[in-house]
Amino acid sequence: MPKLDLDAIPQTNATGYPPQYAEVVQGRWYRRLAPVAGLEDFGASHVVLQPGAWSAQRHWHEGEDELVVMIAGEAVLVDETGETPMRAGDVAAFPKNDGNGHVLQNRSGAPCIFVAIGRMADTACHYPDIDMHLFAGAGRQKRKDGSDF
Amino acid sequence: MPKLDLDAIPQTNATGYPPQYAEVVQGRWYRRLAPVAGLEDFGASHVVLQPGAWSAQRHWHEGEDELVVMIAGEAVLVDETGETPMRAGDVAAFPKNDGNGHVLQNRSGAPCIFVAIGRMADTACHYPDIDMHLFAGAGRQKRKDGSDF
Numbered sequence: 279m280p281k282l283d284l285d286a287i288p289q290t291n292a293t294g295y296p297p298q299y300a301e302v303v304q305g306r307w308y309r310r311l312a313p314v315a316g317l318e319d320f321g322a323s324h325v326v327l328q329p330g331a332w333s334a335q336r337h338w339h340e341g342e343d344e345l346v347v348m349i350a351g352e353a354v355l356v357d358e359t360g361e362t363p364m365r366a367g368d369v370a371a372f373p374k375n376d377g378n379g380h381v382l383q384n385r386s387g388a389p390c391i392f393v394a395i396g397r398m399a400d401t402a403c404h405y406p407d408i409d410m411h412l413f414a415g416a417g418r419q420k421r422k423d424g425s426d427f
Numbered sequence: 428m429p430k431l432d433l434d435a436i437p438q439t440n441a442t443g444y445p446p447q448y449a450e451v452v453q454g455r456w457y458r459r460l461a462p463v464a465g466l467e468d469f470g471a472s473h474v475v476l477q478p479g480a481w482s483a484q485r486h487w488h489e490g491e492d493e494l495v496v497m498i499a500g501e502a503v504l505v506d507e508t509g510e511t512p513m514r515a516g517d518v519a520a521f522p523k524n525d526g527n528g529h530v531l532q533n534r535s536g537a538p539c540i541f542v543a544i545g546r547m548a549d550t551a552c553h554y555p556d557i558d559m560h561l562f563a564g565a566g567r568q569k570r571k572d573g574s575d576f
Binding site: 395396 | 430433466468469527540
């Protein structure tokens with residue numbers, strides 16, 4: 279059936295971040311939808327941010343467009359332009375290679391829920407606020423000088 | 428700014444359907460988000476279905492995955508398996524070439540709103556309930572025998 283049974287899809291808070299950068303995403307619980315749904319053209323994640331959780335470390339991708347559709351609750355979108363509230367029904371787009379690091383932070387007292395769409399792409403990801411970088415082909419984050427954590 | 432100013436994006440109810448099949452989508456008002464947002468990897472439309480409106484004629488694509496994220500209101504998802512209610516927060520996926528014609532119908536008395544994601548792809552689209560077909564490369568709908576309307 280096309281309608282996804284979200285409750286039946288495993289939820290995880292796994293992260294590839296090293297411990298010193300992982301704390302902010304411990305309350306980020308996500309479900310990978312595309313493999314379950316049989317989608318190949320793009321990826322999609324159903325994400326619940328518990329109070330205090332961030333969607334990621336602030337970042338931008340060299341080669342991956344991203345789109346976020348807010349479903350419930352509130353988050354603060356932090357990027358180079360400042361802070362923008364995001365509420366149910368709001369949509370934000372993050373074009374690849376725009377150099378505008380972005381993150382959603384749940385500063386409220388209730389969970390916030392969104393769906394994030396992207397495309398699986400092996401390209402670099404930049405983290406302006408921390409000494410971390412995802413090199414294309416590396417598969418996981420390293421220090422900006424290329425050394426492992 | 429990554430958050431899209433939806434009110435500033437032009438809304439249209441334009442359709443390429445011939446008149447005999449267009450009535451059900453007259454109350455389908457959509458905004459194409461990807462060109463405005465600078466996204467290239469996939470397409471996205473913000474859609475408002477007024478009461479009585481359908482998202483499309485029931486259809487399935489040979490080569491385009493689709494995902495729908497419900498934001499507000501109610502719709503009935505009609506496909507080969509029957510009828511399924513869709514409400515805010517629900518997500519439905521339509522893998523390419525699955526042969527399962529689908530449509531969202533707003534049978535409620537209030538608008539329903541969703542975001543639909545797909546990939547621009549020049550592949551055939553099948554309409555099981557009507558004598559219409561989109562042939563790859565044709566650019567617009569024809570009768571199933573290939574003749575123009």
